Amino acid sequence: MSILKAEHISLTFPKQSQAVLKDINLSISESSLTVVLGESGCGKTTLLNILAGFQKPSSGEIKIDQEVLSAPDARRAVVFQEHALLPWLNVEENIWFPLKISHQTSEFIQEQVQSILKIVALDHVAKANIWELSGGMKQRVGIARALISHAPFILLDEPFAALDAFTRETMQELVLDLWIQQNKGFFLITHDIEEALLLSNQLILMKARPGIIAEVLELDFADRYKAGEDIRTIKSDPAFIALREQLFDQLRSQNKKNKEVVS
Incomplete structure (x- = not known):
């Protein structure tokens, strides 16, 4: 089983003093669901582009197993927002x-x-x-x-952001079904908290300015779907709702602090 790794990834764009990403470390294994959740500007899409090989980091390495990657290849497929x-x-x-x-x-x-x-x-x-x-x-x-x-790794850049609620949930179910059937490693970025909870067994919470990993949550909602529970039942579970509200408050507080720093 292959593992896609980001090791000590940092990125600062030319003519900018503030790092976009700072010391990012994560592992995505085949058959896993990894989702990155964070406010706009925390570097989610930039991280996906680095994992895909589209963007070179200022420091750090992207690896599959022990091989250092420096360009896109057939082992990483990308589904874009557009x-x-x-x-x-x-x-x-x-x-x-x-x-x-x-x-x-x-x-x-x-x-x-x-x-x-x-x-x-x-x-x-x-x-x-x-x-x-x-x-x-x-x-x-x-x-x-x-x-x-x-490709053993599928990278998805907010692919359902423009869809209506019903279609979006249908697409979330498709991702879960493909994860079960295809045994691939899925990496998805999103602004949607419900989507992040449902489609991850590894949820990466990021903070901005610079973009860092603030917390990693290990979740079982996708595994419950795999075991036969339907999406509506999972999303209406008190444990799911409580965690959704907790993350909403956490992200709102973080966003407020960042606005205060900027002003």
């Missing part, structure tokens, strides 16, 4: 694009695409144009494109 689909390609063409540029055979590509389309429940719109899809369907295409790469 779906980043190619509008001139239809659904299945967008999904097979990563395989097409890797020079796989047409038969292999078609087999893989059909399998992934069924997993994300899009086989009925395989030939549809991207502009004909709802927001949730577009994000399913983005997730399918990440899955077809067979």
Whole structure:
């Protein structure tokens, strides 16, 4: 089982005195759910970009097992907040694009695409144009494109932020189902506290200015879903609600302190 690690990651952008990230250490194993929660400006997306290989840190290393990584590779697939689909390609063409540029055979590509389309429940719109899809369907295409790469680590950058509440919960359930079925390591950043609690067995709480890890919580809500509980029951559990409110108060207090420092 592979492990994606951030070791002593710090980042300060040129011409800025304040570090964006400072001494970040975390481990993401295959079959795990890791979520980063924090206010805007705490460096969540920057951390994801560093983990993906899109951004180089000022210091520290990203590793898979003992190998130091310096650029993006096929072991880390990213699902963006904006779906980043190619509008001139239809659904299945967008999904097979990563395989097409890797020079796989047409038969292999078609087999893989059909399998992934069924997993994300899009086989009925395989030939549809991207502009004909709802927001949730577009994000399913983005997730399918990440899955077809067979990357052991899937990195998601607030992928459901623009969706309505019902669609968002449907997509949360999809992530949990994929985590159970695919045995991959999922890393997700979000502003949504409920989403963070539901989709993590390792919840990373970050503070801003500079971006640091303030606390790591080990949670079992996703495991309860895996054991057969439905999402509505989990979210209405008094323990879930109490922790949600605790984190809300914690983040609100943190946000207030940061505003006082800035002013």
